[in-house]
């Protein structure tokens with residue numbers, strides 16, 4: 001259903017707090033002064049503005065699917081806290097308030113089953129000015145969980161910011177959740193009516209405290225280190241040994257940072273994991289990671305596959321391309337194997353990971 005609705009009527013709907021039920025749950029107001037001015041200018045010049053999408057919940061309420069930013073401008077244009085100076089510079093000079101409020105905004109009302117609402121919302125909001133992941137969940141799964149989580153993310157302490165970053169439209173909230181779940185959307189949906197403050201937040205606080213207690217002097221990569229701590233939280237002897245040897249560990253981190261080893265590691269996470277699992281072994285090769293040139297040389301010497309540009313994995317005999325191979329220490333580095341050409345072989349990713357899990 002498509003029709004036009006006066007700005008005045010949108011404001012009435014909002015003030016009732018009954019019809020547009022999710023308007024305060026969507027993303028915070030993020031328009032710049034210029035964007036707001038541009039919209040108001042279009043209205044004044046009677047240039048068509050994009051339609052606002054509402055979802056008919058079929059119980060006399062509507063959710064805003066798209067248009068929150070525009071609605072906010074129309075609602076608050078004469079509030080000097082939101083648009084300092086704009087009201088006086090613009091409306092008094094150029095347009096009568098009554099004329100503005102009579103302006104008709106195109107509105108498209110959609111309805112359907114719940115799954116269609118979710119699909120429509122995601123589609124519309126990822127094509128225009130893309131919503132951030134958190135903002136999408138915030139609108140779709142309203143409840144105590146996202147509300148408390150969003151407030152937490154917006155008011156992180158400086159220490160918490162070292163782990164999760166500043167509040168950038170909820171990105172830090174997503175980062176925090178990703179420590180605890182692979183599927184953030186499912187997690188939020190299942191916990192939508194739970195309390196974040198009285199639940200997950202306690203676990204996060206504990207995790208940050210432990211991580212800082214061990215790695216507080218290292219001053220970087222706290223998020224990755226927290227992730228590793230969390231994965232090993234049940235392994236008390238290991239955690240204790242980290243606490244006990246923290247100076248030694250941090251000096252090792254710094255050493256590898258300075259001699260370039262960290263840079264050639266496959267990932268920061270694997271680098272830290274390697275060091276943390278093995279720091280107390282003796283006689284290890286001080287070089288842990290192979291160079292890209294070594295990988296090139298090993299690749300050239302592999303048997304060609306049937307498909308052009310692919311080579312055969314010596315372990316599973318399947319074909320893979322260059323990027324799908326990884327260098328393996330034939331004698332594991334953690335057991336004293338050298339990082340040298342005669343202790344190196346290429347394996348496909350899955351063979352390599354099943355070997356290192358043994």
Ligand SMILES: [Zn+2]
Nearest residue numbers: 313316348351
């Ligand atoms: Zn393989």
